[in-house]
Amino acid sequence: MSKRIVVTGIGATSALGGTAPENWQNLLAGVSGARPLTHDWVAEYELPVTFAAEAVVRPETVLERPQAKRLDPASQFALIAAMEAWADAGAPEVDPDRLGVDFATGIGGVWTLLDAWDTLREKGPRRVMPMTVPMLMPNAAAGNLSLHFGARAFSRTVASACASSVESIASAYEHMQLGLADVVIAGGTESAIHPITVAAFASMQALSRRNDSPETASRPFSLGRDGFVMGEGAAVLILETEEHALARGAKIYGRLVGSAVTADSHHITAPDPEGMGASRAVRQALEQAGASPDDVTHINAHATSTPVGDVAEYTALRSVFGERVHDIPISATKASTGHLLGGTGALEAVFALLAVKERVAPPTINLTEPDPDIPVKASVEPQPLAEGPQLAITNSFGFGGHNSVAAFASYDD
Incomplete structure (x- = not known):
């Protein structure tokens, strides 16, 4: 493997901010994205954990309504981060057959799946949305990014739990070394702050239960650590062969070297x-x-x-x-x-x-x-x-x- 792979664009949306610069600035400032959940379902289901790190910029405030309605929240976050990263990279002109997508999720469209189940039980099969399966499938984010950016080299999905999106970056590196693409949209997304996932993670003793102090609940390397805090959002890196990036005069953040x-x-x-x-x-x-x-x-x-x-x-x-x-x-x-x-x-x-x-x-x-x-x-x-x-x-x-x-x-x- 000898191609030099560089990063020419980044995008991110999470509990720290709606853009990559906002995330970075708030991270350096020591901001915590954890806060109490205000949804009715927290009390309705008597959840033992009542906080999480929800994304601060809601997708429906960024995307057009018709577009958002056809996407699960996980795909919404993916599209928002990818649009930022693509613009940050200067919207590179690239042959669609040389543009690929390597994207990841751990769970996929959990909100779409469970909302559809509620609709079926309460209103019957005729009221279940026709787009339910295309919205809930784990490859929905990758597929929609391919459609949005016209990526025809490939559109691949990794689903390896919490290792997923670094694995998607590893896959992109390999695919570019194999000469399958000049530019790859790589990253991952998740929107799974849902009562069933909160209850399930809490049941297995994986979540912190510091309901009285959400902002200090996540304590890596600390003596009193008691679990993680659920978060949501997406991040994207535009990966490019150095040759392609230099030919178009792109700015370069750094190199993906292994x-x-x-x-x-x-x-x-x-x-x-x-x-x-x-x-x-x-x-x-x-x-x-x-x-x-x-x-x-x-x-x-x-x-x-x-x-x-x-x-x-x-x-x-x-x-x-x-x-x-x-x-x-x-x-x-x-x-x-x-x-x-x-x-x-x-x-x-x-x-x-x-x-x-x-x-x-x-x-x-x-x-x-x-x-x-x-x-x-x-x-x-x-x-x-x-x-x-x-x-x-x-x-x-x-x-x-x-x-x-x-x-x-x-x-x-």
Whole structure:
């Protein structure tokens, strides 16, 4: 594999903001996106968790009504982030046969599916929308992005739980190295803050229950961490061969230099406590990048704020980096954004990319009582990165034992 792949556009919408710059600015400022849920269904179903990190800009305020009505909220978020990223990339002129989509979701159109079930039970089959299946299918976001941008090279969907969107970035990298496209719209989306998912995650003891203090509930690497905070939104990266980008004079944020996907084969929900699958993914991503662990200057950790997951990730990182893991600036950005499930890796990839570009590691909020068993270099303030070339990795791990890692390098060195 020898093609140089660059990032020429980014877009994001989440609990921190409706655009990528807003997300980045609020992340650096230490803002928390978690807040109480105000929906009637919280009390109706007596949910044990009454808060989440909902996207601050609602899709219906951005998209035209006829367009929004034909899309599940997950696809709405995907389209909004993709339109921002495409415009940020300068709306590149590209042969449709050389434009691809690699996109991800962990769950897909859960709102459409369950709303249709309610309609069937309450009003009968004639009232179920004809567009129900095209809206709920997991590939709906990728398909609609392909339609919107005229991407005909391919339109592919990854659904690997919380590892999904970094895996989609890895797939895009591979597809571009194979010469299948010059430009790829890559990323992920999720809109699953629904009573059934809140109840289900709470039932398995995965969610924080700090209903009295939502903004401090997500506490990665902290002694008192008790689970993650559900988030929603989408993020998109416009990936382009360097040759194509330079030919059109595009601005370049950085390079996607490597990626990897592995499996734990350990447990359907719990990570391998030794982190062997995760550490192999990190090593393989660095090998593909032609880099060594000593070259890494920043890590965006998966760090969901669960008692088991954070320790397993630290174990994996220590096996790769040795004692140096204690000196690499690490960020756990889910503390601010919540956990976007299948969309979270794409958002964190945007953050890792901006970290190497701006030479600053974002803060990890709520880290007031660090766990002595996870002695990483995470800071409650933004951490300046050292001078010189930058190389960041971003980790995503998901139910099913999925591990995905992407590596980004600075471009101007």
